[in-house]
Amino acid sequence: MTPLIGQYPDATGHFGPYGGRFVGETLMSALLDVEAAWNAVKHDDAFFADFRAMLRDYAARPTPLDHAQRLSAHLGGAQIWLKREDCTHTGAHKINNVVGQGLLARRMGKTRVIAETGAGQHGVATATIAARFGFECKVFMGVEDIRRQAPNVRRMELLGADVIPVTSGTSTLKDAMNEALRYWSAHSADTFYVIGSVAGPHPYPEMVRDFQRVIGDEARAQFFEKTGRHPDLLTACVGGGSNAMGLFYPYLDDPCDMIGAEAAGEGLDTPRHAASICGGSPGELHGAMTYLLQSDEGQIHEAWSISAGLDYPGVGPEHALLHDLKRVRYEGVTDDEALDAFQALCQYEGIIPALESSHALAVAMREAPKRPPGQHILVNLSGRGDKDLDHVLQLLKERRAP
Ligand SMILES: *Cc1c(COP(=O)(O)O)cnc(C)c1O
Numbered sequence: 001m002t003p004l005i006g007q008y009p010d011a012t013g014h015f016g017p018y019g020g021r022f023v024g025e026t027l028m029s030a031l032l033d034v035e036a037a038w039n040a041v042k043h044d045d046a047f048f049a050d051f052r053a054m055l056r057d058y059a060a061r062p063t064p065l066d067h068a069q070r071l072s073a074h075l076g077g078a079q080i081w082l083k084r085e086d087c088t089h090t091g092a093h094k095i096n097n098v099v100g101q102g103l104l105a106r107r108m109g110k111t112r113v114i115a116e117t118g119a120g121q122h123g124v125a126t127a128t129i130a131a132r133f134g135f136e137c138k139v140f141m142g143v144e145d146i147r148r149q150a151p152n153v154r155r156m157e158l159l160g161a162d163v164i165p166v167t168s169g170t171s172t173l174k175d176a177m178n179e180a181l182r183y184w185s186a187h188s189a190d191t192f193y194v195i196g197s198v199a200g201p202h203p204y205p206e207m208v209r210d211f212q213r214v215i216g217d218e219a220r221a222q223f224f225e226k227t228g229r230h231p232d233l234l235t236a237c238v239g240g241g242s243n244a245m246g247l248f249y250p251y252l253d254d255p256c257d258m259i260g261a262e263a264a265g266e267g268l269d270t271p272r273h274a275a276s277i278c279g280g281s282p283g284e285l286h287g288a289m290t291y292l293l294q295s296d297e298g299q300i301h302e303a304w305s306i307s308a309g310l311d312y313p314g315v316g317p318e319h320a321l322l323h324d325l326k327r328v329r330y331e332g333v334t335d336d337e338a339l340d341a342f343q344a345l346c347q348y349e350g351i352i353p354a355l356e357s358s359h360a361l362a363v364a365m366r367e368a369p370k371r372p373p374g375q376h377i378l379v380n381l382s383g384r385g386d387k388d389l390d391h392v393l394q395l396l397k398e399r400r401a402p
Contacts, residue, residue, distance in 0.1 A: 004325075020201070055214065059090075079373065085381055095129075097211045100210075118173030220251060238261060277330040
């Protein structure tokens with residue numbers, strides 16, 4: 001098999017038929033500036049030494065690799081291991097990416113960062129590094145999301161960010177993305193656009209993957225040190241796909257199975273899900289070609305999931321390619337299955353996972369009983385669940401109600 005690592009994207013930012021840069025002229029020049037800056041640092045040891053030092057001292061890396069022994073014994077099959085991204089500063093993998101983009105913005109001499117956010121988690125991560133680097137920060141957010149995610153709005157404001165309400169369209173994430181892109185095209189001289197996943201136009205999918213691959217690089221070394229081998233299966237949840245790409249990428253040329261868990265919400269046969277690959281089709285979103293949720297006329301559908309962090313209506317273009325190549329299998333996980341996995345990790349391991357990460361865990365719990373105890377499953381525990389507590393307690397109460 002030809003190696004996958006180092007092959008994609010090509011020089012034009014394509015992952016096979018996916019990716020690229022579908023934007024107008026003013027944005028094109030802003031993107032070319034980011035690409036030039038990224039190309040200048042992506043093989044620069046000094047830049048990545050700064051990156052690693054800040055991940056160590058600020059973000060609390062390396063994160064542990066943890067054998068979930070009681071959960072594994074309960075399931076009676078393969079061993080489940082957790083890459084503990086929940087232990088990072090801010091409690092999720094998103095910090096890895098924003099530290100990288102913050103360093104790049106500083107090197108480019110930018111004084112302001114902008115981001116769009118749906119659930120608010122990427123907005124909080126961007127506000128966090130803006131404070132750390134001393135950047136001005138504007139976060140674009142649909143008014144509907146501002147209403148639904150009030151605690152994250154307060155966090156961003158506390159961190160010094162300006163939350164800009166977006167009222168166009170359905171007043172949710174895709175409208176906030178359009179607004180952020182519009183603002184950027186008018187202010188790119190002093191502004192850096194921080195994208196929160198392996199999505200959007202080139203060079204973001206490559207750049208975010210290369211910042212997030214620290215997850216897989218660490219895990220691969222840690223796992224090998226503990227067991228003398230590689231895992232049989234990797235699982236991660238897929239919203240835009242950054243924590244999954246981060247874990248999978250360094251393993252792409254190893255003989256490991258990989259499953260990306262998409263949010264199947266109330267079911268793939270209902271309109272209420274966020275499964276862009278399992279339940280979508282190829283089209284153009286956020287300046288790139290990829291799988292997305294759309295009507296027959298190309299109208300973008302709003303994504304829906306129990307976990308706000310998975311409700312991006314598209315998926316990173318590299319996942320679209322890995323799906324077509326059959327290198328990674330993508331499976332839907334319903335809200336109910338995610339909630340069961342959430343409870344299992346609390347009860348068997350004393351870890352409260354993010355609802356997003358519970359989707360990855362649900363796939364592992366599906367697979368473990370089918371595999372012998374000598375096999376190993378590595379789950380990316382992308383974040384911690386404190387943020388989800390009120391929501392989960394409410395859902396469990398509704399479940400118990402007749
Ligand atoms: C944002 C988020 C995700 C989804 O984003 P990806 O880019 O798909 O990784 C998953 N888990 C947690 C904890 C998140 O905050």
